[in-house]
Every structure is written in structure tokens, then in C-alpha cells.
Amino acid sequence: MNMQGTKLADYGFNTLSVHAGAAPDPTTGARATPIYQTTSYVFDDVDHAASLFGLQQFGNIYTRIGNPTQAVLEERVAALEGGTAALAAASGHGAQLLCFHSLMQPGDEFIASRQLYGGSVNQFGQAFKNFGWNVKWADGRDPESFRRLVHAKTKAIFIESIANPGGVVIDIEAISAVAREAGIPLIVDNTLATPYLVRPIEWGADIVLHSMTKFLGGHGNSIGGMIVDAGTFDWSRTKKYPMLSEPCPSYHGIKMHETFGDMAFAITCRVLGLRDLGPAISPFNAYLLLTGIETLPLRMQKHCENARAVAQHLSRHPKVSWVSYANLPNDPCYGLAQTYCPKGAGAVFTFGVRGGYEAGVKLVNSVKLFSHLANVGDTRSLIIHPASTTHRQLTDDQKTHAGAGPDVVRVSIGIEDVADIISDLDQGLAA
Amino acid sequence: MPEYSDDVIKKVLGSVKTIAIVGVSASEAKPSHFVMKYMQGKRYRCIPVNPGLAGKTLLGETVYPDLKSIPFPVDMVDIFRNSEAAGQVSDDAVAIGAKVVWMQLGVVNAAAAARAESAGLTVIMDRCPKMEYSRFSGEFGWVGRNSRIIDNRRKILGAGRAALARDAIGKGKGTL
Numbered sequence: 001m002n003m004q005g006t007k008l009a010d011y012g013f014n015t016l017s018v019h020a021g022a023a024p025d026p027t028t029g030a031r032a033t034p035i036y037q038t039t040s041y042v043f044d045d046v047d048h049a050a051s052l053f054g055l056q057q058f059g060n061i062y063t064r065i066g067n068p069t070q071a072v073l074e075e076r077v078a079a080l081e082g083g084t085a086a087l088a089a090a091s092g093h094g095a096q097l098l099c100f101h102s103l104m105q106p107g108d109e110f111i112a113s114r115q116l117y118g119g120s121v122n123q124f125g126q127a128f129k130n131f132g133w134n135v136k137w138a139d140g141r142d143p144e145s146f147r148r149l150v151h152a153k154t155k156a157i158f159i160e161s162i163a164n165p166g167g168v169v170i171d172i173e174a175i176s177a178v179a180r181e182a183g184i185p186l187i188v189d190n191t192l193a194t195p196y197l198v199r200p201i202e203w204g205a206d207i208v209l210h211s212m213t214k215f216l217g218g219h220g221n222s223i224g225g226m227i228v229d230a231g232t233f234d235w236s237r238t239k240k241y242p243m244l245s246e247p248c249p250s251y252h253g254i255k256m257h258e259t260f261g262d263m264a265f266a267i268t269c270r271v272l273g274l275r276d277l278g279p280a281i282s283p284f285n286a287y288l289l290l291t292g293i294e295t296l297p298l299r300m301q302k303h304c305e306n307a308r309a310v311a312q313h314l315s316r317h318p319k320v321s322w323v324s325y326a327n328l329p330n331d332p333c334y335g336l337a338q339t340y341c342p343k344g345a346g347a348v349f350t351f352g353v354r355g356g357y358e359a360g361v362k363l364v365n366s367v368k369l370f371s372h373l374a375n376v377g378d379t380r381s382l383i384i385h386p387a388s389t390t391h392r393q394l395t396d397d398q399k400t401h402a403g404a405g406p407d408v409v410r411v412s413i414g415i416e417d418v419a420d421i422i423s424d425l426d427q428g429l430a431a
Numbered sequence: 432m433p434e435y436s437d438d439v440i441k442k443v444l445g446s447v448k449t450i451a452i453v454g455v456s457a458s459e460a461k462p463s464h465f466v467m468k469y470m471q472g473k474r475y476r477c478i479p480v481n482p483g484l485a486g487k488t489l490l491g492e493t494v495y496p497d498l499k500s501i502p503f504p505v506d507m508v509d510i511f512r513n514s515e516a517a518g519q520v521s522d523d524a525v526a527i528g529a530k531v532v533w534m535q536l537g538v539v540n541a542a543a544a545a546r547a548e549s550a551g552l553t554v555i556m557d558r559c560p561k562m563e564y565s566r567f568s569g570e571f572g573w574v575g576r577n578s579r580i581i582d583n584r585r586k587i588l589g590a591g592r593a594a595l596a597r598d599a600i601g602k603g604k605g606t607l
């Protein structure tokens with residue numbers, strides 16, 4: 001029997017970034033992963049179709065449920081994170097929706113860190129309320145604040161590894177201990193760190209989420225999200241997660257955890273979430289994101305190197321009152337950054353401009369190289385004044401908690417020449 | 432979880448032809464049923480064993496009450512029983528001359544495994560043959576499974592038990 005292949009443990013992170021999940025196309029020999037731009041796939045016969053629809057056999061049915069280009073991307077990210085399986089979605093927010101849909105019933109609660117991307121604060125606090133899913137807010141810097149909020153209806157804990165926009169590094173291991181004691185999964189949004197900097201599963205995460213829109217894709221050209229199943233959580237220990245542990249009416253009564261074992265969560269999000277809610281990624285976006293990931297380690301090195309130099313420069317700048325970047329030795333997160341992300345604290349950070357709201361607005365209006373837009377994790381350097389844009393909808397209290405007060409400017413440092421990045425900020429601050 | 436090299440598992444799946452599936456369920460919703468149907472699709476002959484279904488037909492094959500009642504040799508015994516019950520089944524597998532004892536995910540009986548190994552059998556525990564087959568054939572990647580395999584050649588069609596062209600053509604990731 002001709003079975004190629006070697007154990008993955010033999011490969012390092014750079015190799016996985018280029019190769020994991022991909023193999024030459026069996027029909028054509030094409031070496032780059034083809035874009036399977038198709039909606040549907042033929043069945044060999046009625047029995048084959050029945051096996052696929054009944055989940056008795058894996059295979060392609062319809063691109064809302066899965067696609068071969070997407071599948072390579074999923075396996076690649078699962079490998080980089082050290083998970084058992086993964087599921088891509090149309091966006092990071094789509095991935096979050098699918099993730100909670102598999103966990104929550106109306107009236108259930110989950111606990112989230114306040115230190116989150118503003119869009120996630122909205123999704124959890126507003127949109128999810130319509131489903132009867134209730135969020136309780138804890139302080140990401142204080143693991144005990146999560147413990148105090150746990151009770152019978154709590155189904156999960158959600159944190160970001162490096163929080164957007166504040167650049168706060170979260171103590172994943174301490175919070176995972178709270179989740180384990182409570183018998184609930186820990187979900188970590190690893191968007192800003194990427195698995196190059198932090199691998200949350202190694203610190204106790206049960207589910208890892210990504211907005212691949214950011215550093216994973218890395219080129220600011222495609223929206224996409226990912227759910228990675230660590231395979232660590234025992235979904236059948238209680239009846240708290242009926243979608244995973246109880247017979248499933250739309251699949252002849254199969255039980256997802258019993259049938260799919262350590263990849264039950266990823267499969268449930270696909271065959272019950274993606275199938276029925278529909279936020280599928282396009283094959284073309286999957287292709288662009290996959291191509292981006294091939295250079296993830298190289299880009300992240302450069303992003304982090306540039307970010308550190310820019311943060312150091314700003315911390316000495318007379319027009320800057322503070323810089324929140326976990327790789328600066330006097331930062332409150334410096335110790336956590338040394339533990340969780342010794343290779344760098346990412347490339348997104350905030351600083352305070354002297355002169356408050358108006359000074360922040362003036363800076364974003366004056367820069368010439370930085371792009372003023374609502375994204376992070378592009379090859380290009382990006383800048384935004386959250387109080388007047390992304391975090392505008394939040395109350396003043398929420399803004400401050402989310403690290404988006406009136407003087408706060410957020411930058412995402414690109415991979416241009418660092419001297420050019422610094423001189424653009426200097427001229428903008430002088431304006 | 433016991434550790435097995437990919438080579439050991441590949442050798443098992445590449446050499447056995449007949450698999451007795453002990454504890455197989457008649458319910459289409461049960462993993463044991465999935466496994467039998469899937470392995471049949473890959474051209475393994477699967478013999479169902481379940482005393483409660485003895486004499487009936489399951490997926491086109493006669494069900495036997497136990498291994499010793501099967502009137503012809505089987506190469507591998509796949510055990511869907513709890514770890515304790517797996518001990519007797521494993522001993523029966525030795526007695527009927529099987530070459531491989533395979534205990535399903537979650538099933539581990541080290542003492543029985545040692546007895547089978549000293550009788551010259553290969554023993555795999557706490558694994559699923561369907562999952563392993565899917566992993567090596569590339570099918571696992573279709574659902575985003577981390578196969579832990581990197582492959583620089585296209586899969587060669589027509590070699591091995593599963594290598595029906597229908598399994599490979601047009602599905603993006605090929606087969607064995």
C-alpha cells in the first residue's frame with residue numbers, strides 16, 4: 001500500500017506554515033493549492049450521497065458546508081495551533097457566532113474579558129442578546145474576577161490572548177484553571193498574537209478562534225475566520241452541551257461527541273452551525289489567506305521588530321504621554337509578555353497623545369504613510385483613533401475599559417522600513 | 432494514549448483484508464456502524480460480531496455471536512467493547528489465529544495486549560481504523576482534520592485496498 005507521509009512532530013513552525021494541509025493535486029499534479037471555485041460536488045451514486053449526508057463518510061457536498069481549498073486552510077491553521085481540527089468561516093465574527101451556537105441555549109451565560117476588540121463587545125452585548133445568550137464581563141487582568149461570575153448557567157469563558165486595542169497580554173493559564181475548575185471550555189481569540197507568538201492550546205485553551213482577516217492572511221485583502229478545536233474538552237461529562245452530547249435530530253440521532261471524539265467541536269460547528277447559519281468562506285478568500293500564511297513567521301518577525309522600535313521611539317516622544325506595549329520593560333504586561341510571547345508582543349499597540357481627543361484626530365488626519373482605517377495586521381502600517389471610530393458606539397465607561405479613551409491612538413505596525421514609519425509619526429505629531 | 436508510529440498503522444491497514452467487528456451496532460447512528468460501512472467501502476471484508484444480532488444480516492454480512500463461531504479466518508479483530516470486556520475478545524482473537532487486535536478509541540487493556548503480542552499479534556489500542564484510514568488517504572483533510580502528515584507527491588491511484596478511482600478523482604485530495 002502506497003502511503004506517503006511522515007509524522008508532523010518532525011516539522012517546525014516555518015515548515016508547517018508552508019506545507020501543512022497541502023499536497024499536490026491528485027488529478028493534475030498542481031503544486032499550489034487550486035482554487036476550487038465550485039458550489040457543489042457530484043455523488044458517485046445514491047448510496048454515496050446517503051453516506052455523506054448521514055456523516056458516515058467524509059467528503060464534499062456543497063461549498064456552504066466545506067470546500068477543498070478551504071479544507072487546506074483549515075488543516076494548516078489546525079496544525080499551526082496544535083489542534084485536532086478546524087473550521088473556517090466567512091469572518092472572525094462568523095467564527096464567533098458558530099462557536100457560541102454550538103455551546104449556548106437561550107438563557108445561558110458566558111464570561112468574557114472586557115479587554116476585547118470593540119466589535120466583539122458589540123456582538124456579545126447586543127446581537128447575542130437576541131438569541132438569549134448573555135455575556136458577563138470580567139477583567140482580563142484579574143483571573144479571580146472570572147471565578148466570581150461562574151454559576152450553573154455559565155457555558156464558557158472567552159478571552160483574547162493579546163487584547164485589541166490595548167496590547168494587553170492575558171494570563172491564559174490562570175484563566176484556563178478557572179475554566180477547568182468550573183468544567184467549562186476556555187475560548188481564546190488568538191487573532192493579534194497568531195500561533196507564531198502564542199499557542200493558546202499549550203496554555204490550556206479548549207477552543208482557539210481567529211479573525212484571519214488580520215495577521216494570518218496578513219495582506220489586508222480578505223476577510224475570514226477560523227475555529228480550532230483543541231480536542232481537549234470532554235463534552236459528554238455533563239448534559240450542559242446538548243448539541244455535542246445528545247442525539248442529533250437532523251442526523252438520525254447520532255451523538256456528535258460519541259461519533260467524532262476529539263474533533264467533535266469542529267464538526268459540530270460545521271455540520272450544525274455552518275450548514276444551518278451559513279457564514280461560509282469563499283474559496284478565493286481561502287486561497288488568498290492560505291498564501292498569506294506561507295509567510296506568517298517571516299512577517300511576524302518583522303512586524304514585531306518594527307513595533308518594538310516604534311514603541312521605544314514613541315515612549316520618549318514629548319507629544320506622547322504614555323505607550324501601552326507589552327515589550328517595553330516598564331509596561332504592566334511586560335512580565336506576562338515574557339512568559340506568553342517571548343518572540344514579541346505583536347504589532348498592535350496604543351499610545352496616548354498629549355491634547356486628548358482633538359490631538360488624536362489631528363494625528364490620524366496628518367499621517368502620510370500610515371493608512372487611516374479600521375483594520376489591523378496588514379503589511380502596511382495602519383492607524384486609528386478608536387474613540388472617534390471603532391469604539392464610538394460604546395459608552396464612556398466601556399471605552400475606557402476596552403482601552404479606547406479619548407487620547408488613545410491605535411497603530412498596527414507594518415513591515416515597511418522602520419525609519420519611514422517613525423518619520424511619518426514624527427511629522428504627524430509635529431503637525 | 433498509547434503511541435504508535437505511522438508506519439505500524441500503515442502496515443496494518445495495508446495488509447489486512449478481513450476484519451471482524453466485535454460489538455457492532457445495527458443502529459445507523461452508532462460509530463461502530465459507521466466504521467463497518469466505511470471500511471466495506473474501502474474494500475475490506477467486514478464480519479459483524481454481536482450475540483444480540485446473531486444470525487441476522489448487517490450491511491450484507493451474516494452476524495456471528497462470537498469470534499469462535501466465524502467459520503473462516505479473519506485477519507484483524509476490531510473491538511467496540513469496554514476496556515475490561517476487550518480482554519476476553521482479544522484472547523479469542525489470538526485463539527482464532529487473527530494477526531491484529533485493534534481496540535477502538537477509549538479502549539485500552541494493556542494486559543490483554545501483552546498476551547496478544549507475546550502470541551505474535553500486532554496490537555493497536557485507543558485508535559479508530561476509520562480515522563486512521565482517512566488520515567493516510569487524505570480524506571481527513573476534507574473536514575479540516577490535522578492529519579499530522581506532509582506529503583510532496585500526489586497520491587497514486589490504484590495501489591492498495593482502498594484505491595478505487597471513484598474515491599480519488601475529483602475530490603481534491605486523492606486517496607491511497
Ligand SMILES: Cc1ncc(COP(=O)(O)O)c(C=O)c1O
Nearest residue numbers: 091092093117164191211213224
Ligand atoms: C481580535 C479580533 N477578533 C475578532 C475580530 C472580528 O473579525 P472579522 O472582522 O474578521 O469579522 C477582529 C476584527 O477586528 C479582531 O481584531
